[in-house]
Every structure is written in structure tokens, then in C-alpha cells.
Amino acid sequence: MHNEFVDEQLNERLARTGSRLTAQRREVYSVLLQKRDHPSAEEVFIRAKGRMPDISMATVYNCLDTLVKCGLVKQVHHDRGATRYCSNMNEHHHFYCDECGGTYDIDTDPEAGHPAMTLPNGFRMRSFEIAFSGLCPQCAAKKRHK
Amino acid sequence: MHNEFVDEQLNERLARTGSRLTAQRREVYSVLLQKRDHPSAEEVFIRAKGRMPDISMATVYNCLDTLVKCGLVKQVHHDRGATRYCSNMNEHHHFYCDECGGTYDIDTDPEAGHPAMTLPNGFRMRSFEIAFSGLCPQCAAKKRHK
DNA sequence: TCAATATTTAGAACAATTCTAAATCCAGTC
């Protein structure tokens, strides 16, 4: 993915919500594209600071917020932990590793649609999310060796 | 459900984790049994205070914690909101109403077991939770009338 | 009755996030 192309995408999306493309927004977005491990705002801040030492925490929060509002990024919540950010905008669910705390994307099976779950009468579902827990491949492998 | 019966259950469970049955723990648990609307700690505090005016917030947190540890109560998390507490220990999922913020139990369909979702190779699932969002029956009805 | 232990309590501390208000930046106009 070339920088110019990403910029163009970014600019277009931001423009739709009347926002400008700034160096900080570009940096924060590129952090999320670079390593798709669902970093927290704090983690994004640390990574962004590497290439942009003067960026502030407030700005990271502002940028993340803007990116969420213009539909380029999604928030991911798990238990009471810090909000994590995800730049994969395809429909997907998440797997949370009990051992290492990692968050992994789980693509929705194009075959089987909705969860085989009948809602009681009257409820109107808009969306659903599945949160899987257990061991990620690496942690499962380590456990097996012991 | 008679008080003595509930007390006996409570006492037995608490004893298992080496905890005592206290007036505060009984009160907090009874708040959760009385209205199963998934109250937050704050809300439990307010309700408990009605019948036990000297109970403290710290104690409510402590009691809830103890009840969770001895398996009588479950924590329920949604987005970044305050932790909510649920005394329904049957396997179930949750429906969150976008309109009124209510949290509703959704029983798992005894028919269809797991969600029809294949985890990538190597992942070892321990559990999964489905969070439904949309409109609860009351809010859906109100919307239809407009 | 007494000592050991568990529990409750008020308030301090904490982590994540949002708010505030001033400084800075930037796009479009002269």
C-alpha cells in the first residue's frame, strides 16, 4: 500500500465528515494500519511518538475519535480494559487470549450467517458481536509443551 | 423463594470459598435477586441503602466481588460502561437496547450449540459470548407508533 | 471472655477518558 494511495483514501473519508487531513491523523492511522494488533490509545500514542515526538495524548484520542467517526477505524471493547482500536473494517469478531491478552480478528464465516439464536418476541436486532476467549495459537502451543 | 432457603444457599456457597454470611452480603445478593435488570455497583448501592442505610460503596464492591468469586453472580460488560451484575447463572447471552440502555438476558438455544463459526487453526476456545444490540420490545413498540 | 481472623468502612489512589481554554495551523480571500 503506497502512501499516496492511503492518503487519498484518508482524505476522501475525512472530507465526508468535514474534517481535514493533518499530519497527526495520518500518523495515527498509519500506526493502526501498520500493526493490526488492536492497540490501546496509550499504545498508539507510544508508537506514533516514535516518528512524531511532539504528538500529545489528547491528540491521539482526538484523532482516533475522528477516524472512528469517519468510518475508517472501529473501537473494540473487552471486559473493563482500555478501548482498543481496529483498522479492519470487514465484518469480523474477536478472539481474546486468556494467557497473553492478545486480541485477534476472527472473520465471519460467509457460509453460516447469524448465530443460531432465536431472540424472544419483540426484540429487534441491529447487530451482534461474538467475543471468543481461550488460548491463541502461540499460547496453546506453549501449554502443550509443558 | 423464601428467605431461609436463599440464606442456606448463600451460606453454603460462601463457605466453600471460606467466606462468612454477613448482613451486607445477604442484602447485596437479595438486591440482585429482586430485580434482575443488571444493575451497576452504583445502582446496587442505591437499592441496598434503602433497607440498610449505613452500607458503604466499598462494601457493595466487596460483596459483589465475593459473590462473583463464589459463583453466585456474574459480571456483565458492555462497551466502556460501568460493570453490571447478573444473578442468572444459567448459560445465556445479552441484548443491549440502543434506545433505553437496558440489558436483557437471552437464553442460549438448547438446539443449536456453538455459533456456526470456525476458528482459524490453532485457536483453543474456552468460551464465547454473544452481545446483541438493537431495540428491546418496549422501545421497538414506541418506535413503530411514530 | 478472649484472641485471631474476617469484614466493613471512609477516604485516598488510580487508570482511562473527556473536557477546557489557550496556542497553533491552515485554506481561502485580498
Next chain:
DNA sequence: GACTGGATTTAGAATTGTTCTAAATATTGA
């Protein structure tokens, strides 16, 4: 190129939900 109004960034204060601390109180069982 200088000017101006609105958008953006920034540091730090404020807020929220929760956990920690240490002292007071209650409970158990010898």
C-alpha cells in the same frame, strides 16, 4: 505574500468507575 476565521492541537484539569489502604468493628471458636 499577508490576513482572517474556523479547525486542530496541546497541556493540564476534571470526571468516572474502580481498587487500595489502614483503621474500626464484627464474628468465630477456644
